Amino acid sequence: MLYSHRSPARKRETFRERLDSGSLLRFAGAFNPLSAKVIEEKGLEGVYVSGAAVSAELGHPDIGLTTASELAARSQEISRMIELPTLVDADTGFGEPMNVARTVQLLEDAGVAGLHIEDQVNPKRCGHLDGKEVVDDATAAKRIRAAVDARRDPNLVVMARTDIRMADGLPATVRRAQLLVDAGADAVFPEALRDAGEFEAIRRAVDVPVLANMTEFGKSPLLTTRQLADIGINLVIYPVSLLRVAMGAVERALDVLTVQGTLESITDEMQHRARLYELVDYEAYNSFDSSIYTYRPGRGQDD
Structure with a gap:
């Protein structure tokens, strides 16, 4: 009744433990608390809060119009209803490094288990649209360092997402992923990879967990959970799938x-x-x- 019996701290501990387990974790995107309860009941390992889904619910395109407060409010509504860990799409952190730090603490207070910060320029665009631009190495690293320094619970997972693949290709993606790990990222999320071989290249290049985004109608092929597990991917998200079905x-x-x-x-x-x-x-x-x-x-x- 009412809310989760498991504390946010315990959910973060669980998320870290499962990321290190070697098993593939499946996180489906919840577009409201009720859908999150179904995800939990069906036996998935976690819930994802997609920036694209939150924007769409508000009637906006995914072009950076959602505010940090709106995202934090929806993240709290979802996180407090379930025993599962919640991973949240924090876009670019909603501004400069100080804004990134504030966003991290807002989401930490909302009870999430992890979040990812991306390296697009502001205002960002949907990860599978053409014409994206990314920031330089120094700016991308500063965002991750700000996020890591801002968290108060060391078990909060700070993931780095890079959108550089569509702009500069796979070698640049490998270099950017390694740079972000060096900046302190607990995991990496390479967006819009083109095939299984590219996922394998990222998996070989870093020694932290790797996320695969299996969004429909995008740049990446829809690999099965078996294929992803065989590559060594640690976490797969289906960010907008349930909203699309609904x-x-x-x-x-x-x-x-x-x-x-x-x-x-x-x-x-x-x-x-x-x-x-x-x-x-x-x-x-x-x-x-x-x-x-x-x-x-x-x-x-x-x-």
Whole structure:
């Protein structure tokens, strides 16, 4: 009932332990707290909060319009509902190194287990769009050092994302990943790699965990979990997948309503009321409420 029983500190410890386990961790993108609860129930190892998904929910494109406060608020809403660790897309840190430091502490207070900071110029763009620009080596390293120095819990995972592949190719991506590890990154996230061989090259080049982004309709092939595990990838994210599935269902339902004047023909495709009540633990809330309002102190008890 209500919120997670596991503390943010314990979730961070768990995340670090699992990253070091040698097993591939699967983090699906949650677009709200309810979807996060489903991810947890289905047995995945963690939940991802995508900057693109948060932007889309607000009705904006993923071009740096979301604020750090908006991201922190959604991250807290999701993190406090689940026992799983949450990894958050912190974009470029929302400004200069001091802004990066503030963003890290905002997200730490929100209860997340990890976050990643990228090396795009401000304002950033979606990682799989053409025309991205990245900052120079010194600026990229400063962002990571600021993030690492700002965290108060040493178990908070600070991951470095690099978007340099589309601008300068794979060799530059390898060099940038190594630079960011030297700056203190706990893990690396090479965005928009073109094939399994490129993931293998990054895996060989660094001695920290590596994340693979299996977003649909992007630059990277949709490798299976078996393929990623065989390469030695430590974590895979599906950042916007559930939002895409949900919004596809929304559009199809509205088309049916427009044509048929009722949704009766697709009720078997809907989440049943009983299933929703199960997910939100309605019975526990009802029992708690009943126990408070029906309680009567026995005779002889102190007021």
